[in-house]
Amino acid sequence: MTKRLVVLVLVFALSAAGLSAVSPRAAAQDAIECYGSEGSEVSVLSVWAGEEENTFKAVLAPVLEACEITLNHEGTRDLNTVLDSRVQGNQPPDIASMPNPGALTVYADKLVSLDELNVHAENYVQGWKDLGSVDGVWVGLPIKTDIKSLVWYSPLAFEAAGYTVPTTWDEMIALMDQMVADGDVPPLSMGFESGGATGWTATDFVQDILIRTAGVEATNGLVDGTTAWDDPAVVAGWELYASWVENYGGGADAAITTSFGDAILLPFQDPPAAWMVKQSGFAGSAFVAPNFPDYIYGEDFAFFVLPSADGAAVPMQVGGDFIGAFNNTPAVQAILGYLSSAAGAAAWAASGFDLTPNSAVTPDAYGDNPISADKAAALGAAPDVTFDVGDLLPAGLGQAEFDGITAVVGGSTTAADALADIQARMTEALGM
Amino acid sequence: MNRVLRERLISIINRIPLHVAVIGLCLIWILPTLGLLITSFRPQQAVNETGWWEVVKSQEPTSTAYQTYCTDCHGANLSAVPSIDLGASDVVSGFTNTRRLAVTFNREYNGAVHIPEDQRPDDESLREILDYLRIESGAIKMPPRFTVNNYKDVMVGYDARGGTYDQACEEEGPTPTRSCDFWEDATRSDAIFKGVLNSFAVSIPSTILPILLAGFAAYAFAWLDFRGRKVMFALLVGLQIVPLQMTLVPVFRLYADLGLNGSFLGVWLFHTGFGLPYAIYLMRNFIAGLPREIVESAYLDGAGHWRVFRVIIMPLALPAIAALSIFQFMWVWNDLLVALIFLGNKAPVLTYQLSQLMDSLGGGWHRMTAAAFISMAIPLAVFLLFQRYFVRGLLSGSVKG
Amino acid sequence: MKTTTPAVMRQKWWTAWMYLAPALALLIIFVLFPTLRTVYLSLRSSDTTQWASEQCRAGETCWGLLENYRQALTTDQATTALQNTALWLVVMVPGTVILGLLFAVLTDRVRYESLAKSIIFAPMAISFVGASIIWRFVYNPDPDIGSLNALLGVIGIGPQTWLATDPPFNSMLLIVVGMWVWTGFTMTIISAALKGIPTEIIEASRVDGANEWQVFTHVMLPQLVPTLAVVGTTMTINTLKIFDIVWVMKGIKTDVLATRMISELYLFRNNGLSAALAVILIILIIPVMYYNIRQFNIQEAAR
Incomplete structure (x- = not known):
């Protein structure tokens, strides 16, 4: 549990370190170190299948080629099941991806400390290292990050209807009220169905509301218990979200049964079935672009950051994937060394697979990919970042949060009751 | 002879309820699967937009909406405004969706708003106009109702989010992992x-x-x-x-x-x-x-x-x-x-x-x-x-x- | 005392074990041993490092070593899962057995039997995940995508958000999917047994002037009873284990025991509670075991 406390210090200056403090070293591609791994094999287990797998392999290609490493990659959406069996059966993969820091805690005693693996620690700010550490040992290399506080919309649709992008909270409300008054298409597409994980997009949304209504410190306090889950401000945030679903999001029934993927597409259908969708950065690159191949980013689809009360920039909500090593082999060292190097950062940025937390990245590394470049700029403009609370909670509580918000939206319980229940579990988990 | 015929007829009539029951139950059972089957033969975009039963609907674009809103200026032959020749495919191909058409209504041409706010077409008419223009100008061909591309993609293991195997081969050509010869790709070791x-x-x-x-x-x-x-x-x-x-x-x-x-x-x-x-x-x-x-x-x-x-x-x-x-x-x-x-x-x-x-x-x-x-x-x-x-x-x- | 073996078929004491040994060996390794381990884990804490009783706190209800069972049986979530599992059993088991019997008997009399049976069987072949995809399309709230809403639209009923309907109606919608899938199973087994009824018996009763309904009730049904008992038992087990359909389609409060078990195992990381839920599933099967022993005795006595 101590790790969760460390996370409270989430006020790390990723934006500054990540983008403005560009090291000149990054320009000169450092040579790939192989640590004598030539001719060996490495097994990697991740959640990335399909096109994501291809992208990941493309990022790794230079090191695999230079060191003649044979990659044995398995991508599966059943990562939990497969990883669990293999780790408990004492045949873990060399490297595994962890979709959130919580997973690192589960396998902490089996993971190799990154300090022993020739990782370029200097390329990661302390905040990211803390997130990837359990009991003070750095075991999770932050590999990919995505920004979450975004609202996707169609600039052309806005122009045609005479709407402008809101810059303050009040303008946002006014815009949505205007949209409701103008027609029968709801302002927000709020569907959040996602099978067993139904609720995660709702909790992301609520966190962005809380950052703007209760403040970032109170929001981060939910992770370690300094803010009670049944605090009136949190209850108000949940209630506000539920009321938005009713008033601006087409109603609770539709929100619960429409998959989050379908929900992303609704504002971009022709004719549109909603005006906006609040969703992470992947929405544009992984959903809108491939489903509407002839749409142009910046015209047919774009994003703005959910505005704050006074329009000032507020901390950006981010999520992140980590990778951990179960074995210390030369090939593992070569791969982690490469991924954490400036060259690895550049390759990840160029792949367009969300953003890289590696601070050796240069702004122009995203140059070929306008969506990634704009996301990186939005991250740079934020004064701070705050990690997805659901991903930091002790095991099971993230799921309890998903289930709680789903039940509140569905009307089978009240926000106050659901949050009191989560608080009770939280107290138990923290051993307070 | 007559009696045999009559008995056969009676036995056939007696069996009608049996056939109705079997065929009726089979129909109920097959309907959801049928939806899946038809969906598997439709292009990606159509799957996202309309239900599988709509494949039977006519796709022929109608000119009614165009005549209502556009004929006065652009003429029945689409080419009455020389600077914006709606009969030219390169002009119309820029209109990839109805929003792109709709924004032009706000804009001013020769000192006047393109279409005054109270006279603009609704979403449905807009869609009709766009479909009509795209087909008439030759900007796009009628999208196919059915395609075997989904099956081809699956057989060769083509998993990019947008596009199809055929498109990728046409536009990018062969790559180290893709020969673009269908049977060769379908039978290679990881297919x-x-x-x-x-x-x-x-x-x-x-x-x-x-x-x-x-x-x-x-x-x-x-x-x-x-x-x-x-x-x-x-x-x-x-x-x-x-x-x-x-x-x-x-x-x-x-x-x-x-x-x-x-x-x-x-x-x-x-x-x-x-x-x-x-x-x-x-x-x-x-x-x-x-x-x-x-x-x-x-x-x-x-x-x-x-x-x-x-x-x-x-x-x-x-x-x-x-x-x-x-x-x-x-x-x-x-x-x-x-x-x-x-x-x-x-x-x-x-x-x-x-x-x-x-x-x-x-x-x-x-x-x-x-x-x-x-x-x-x-x-x-x-x-x-x-x-x-x-x-x-x-x-x-x-x-x- | 009547023995199973015909008196003339003498056997050495080890003959039976020769026939049993290979199967028993595999059963012990792959099923029995993991089951015993599950029972043990159900008495352990969530991370299995200590006994469940050590998690008890002063002043709170606790069942000591059986604490996981308290959590599995008495919380709100538990009640929901138990109620839904009961609903599934009550509707799905008789539903699939009756429909399967109906299909087997009806298709037996038509010339396109093979085609008709394939159509009923097809949902099984698609796999549960595939079936769940199909029905997500059917139940989709958008009438442009959801065929059920489109169908109702034709007769003037507005679109419904099916999977968000109140319990237990939403569970019923999932049970419909389950029946659609599993009827192919019951039909196949019953059909195999139906073909095993000697033609002479059926023909003889027809010659005696029995109508088709009488042939069914007086000749076929009695012959099918052992098979129906087998199919009913298997369907009870399959229904208790039902997981994929509920997991993939997910509605409000549609959890059953098996989905709770998997949630606890992989999402909540509570190994002890998950194991307790698995043991509860095994305990629920005891009445079925008892029933089968009775059938076993009846069958032996009849020979």
Whole structure:
């Protein structure tokens, strides 16, 4: 549990370190170190299948080629099941991806400390290292990050209807009220169905509301218990979200049964079935672009950051994937060394697979990919970042949060009751 | 003669309710599958936008909306405004969606708003105008109603989020992992073809082995005496409930010690062990139902247990064996979890490869539906093949009627 | 005392074990041993490092070593899962057995039997995940995508958000999917047994002037009873284990025991509670075991 406390210090200056403090070293591609791994094999287990797998392999290609490493990659959406069996059966993969820091805690005693693996620690700010550490040992290399506080919309649709992008909270409300008054298409597409994980997009949304209504410190306090889950401000945030679903999001029934993927597409259908969708950065690159191949980013689809009360920039909500090593082999060292190097950062940025937390990245590394470049700029403009609370909670509580918000939206319980229940579990988990 | 005809007619009429019932129930059963089948043959965008039953709707664009809103200025031939010639494909091809058309209405042309706010077409008319312009100007060809691209993508394992294998080959040409020769790509080592072979390699032994072992055990339960028969039989019933997930970790540990992880043998044994409780249960109930006289007379003729088992019991149990084979084969064929954990990508089976077509965010319904049909074909064929053994009259002549 | 073996078929004491040995060996390794481990884990804490009783806190209800069972049986979530599992059993088991019997008997009389049976069987071949995809399309709230809403639209009923309907109606919608899938199974087994009824018996009763209904009730049904008992038992087990359909389609409060078990195992990381739920599943099967022993005795006595 101590790790969760460390996370409270989430006020790390990723934006500054990540983008403005560009090291000149990054320009000169450092040579790939192989640590004598030539001719060996490495097994990697991740959640990335399909096109994501291809992208990941493309990022790794230079090191695999230079060191003649044979990659044995398995991508599966059943990562939990497969990883669990293999780790408990004492045949873990060399490297595994962890979709959130919580997973690192589960396998902490089996993971190799990154300090022993020739990782370029200097390329990661302390905040990211803390997130990837359990009991003070750095075991999770932050590999990919995505920004979450975004609202996707169609600039052309806005122009045609005479709407402008809101810059303050009040303008946002006014815009949505205007949209409701103008027609029968709801302002927000709020569907959040996602099978067993139904609720995660709702909790992301609520966190962005809380950052703007209760403040970032109170929001981060939910992770370690300094803010009670049944605090009136949190209850108000949940209630506000539920009321938005009713008033601006087409109603609770539709929100619960429409998959989050379908929900992303609704504002971009022709004719549109909603005006906006609040969703992470992947929405544009992984959903809108491939489903509407002839749409142009910046015209047919774009994003703005959910505005704050006074329009000032507020901390950006981010999520992140980590990778951990179960074995210390030369090939593992070569791969982690490469991924954490400036060259690895550049390759990840160029792949367009969300953003890289590696601070050796240069702004122009995203140059070929306008969506990634704009996301990186939005991250740079934020004064701070705050990690997805659901991903930091002790095991099971993230799921309890998903289930709680789903039940509140569905009307089978009240926000106050659901949050009191989560608080009770939280107290138990923290051993307070 | 007349009477025969009348009787036949009556029997046909009597059978009408039967046919109505069978065909009606079949229709209800097939309707959801039909939706899946049609979806699997539709282009990606159409799947996202409209229901499968709308494939029958006319796609012919109508000019009514164009005439209402546009003819006055742009003329019936679309080319009355020379600077914006709506009959030219390069002008119209820029209008990729109705929003692009709608924004032009706000803008001013020659000092006047293109279309005053209160006279603008609604969403539906806008769509109609755009479709009309796109087809008339030749900016796009009529999108096909049906396509085999989903199946082609699945067969060659093309998994990029947008586009199709054909498009990629046309626009980018061959790459190191893609020759763009369809059959070559479909049969290369990491394509679906190999997955089908691996699935057979897993499924066939995993079907034969449990049925064979269950046959022996069921014979003992039905025709032999031993201590603890009833208790063990009750256990067999109970063991069927054990959830698969609870057995994964201990078995994986055992395999790690024995070096069986990643081997076909490990998967065969797992499926056999896990399939046995049900197989023995079903076989014992069938075999025990066989008439006692047959077995007794065979034994009186001097046959031993082994001979009775081979020559009498097994052939008579053919319908039960056929039914078991169908289900055991199908379960193993459709299994993803066991293959994922014990084989992984060492010998990727079909379900594993199909799951790879869906990325972690779950995109790609159009391909998923095609994949579902490809993977369904083999179990269905097995069903058709084996149900021939559900033949009447195996016991005829062996008992006095 | 009547023995199973015909008196003339003498056997050595080890003959039976020869036939049983290979199956028993595999059963012990792959099923029995993991089951015993599950029972043990159900008495352990969530991370299995200590006994469940050590998690008890002063002043709170605790069942000591059986604490996981308290959590599995008495919380709100538990009640929901138990109620839904009961609903599934009550509807799905008789539903699939009756429909399967109906199909087997009806298709037996038509010439396109093979085609008709393939159509009913097809949903099984698609796999549960595939079936769930199909029905997500059917139940989709958008009438442009959801065929059920489109169908109702034709007769003037507005679109419904099916999977968000109140319990237990939403569970019923999932049970419909379950029946659609599993009827192919019951039909196949019953059909195999139906073919096993000697033709002479059926023909004889027809010659005696029995109509088709009488042939069914007086000749076929009695012969099918053992098979129906087998199919009913198997369907009870399959229904208790039902997982994929509920997991993939997910509605409000549609959890059943098996989905709770998997949630606890992989999402909440509570190994002890998950194992307790698995043991509860096994305990629920005891009445079925008892029933089968009775059938076993009846069958033996009849020979």
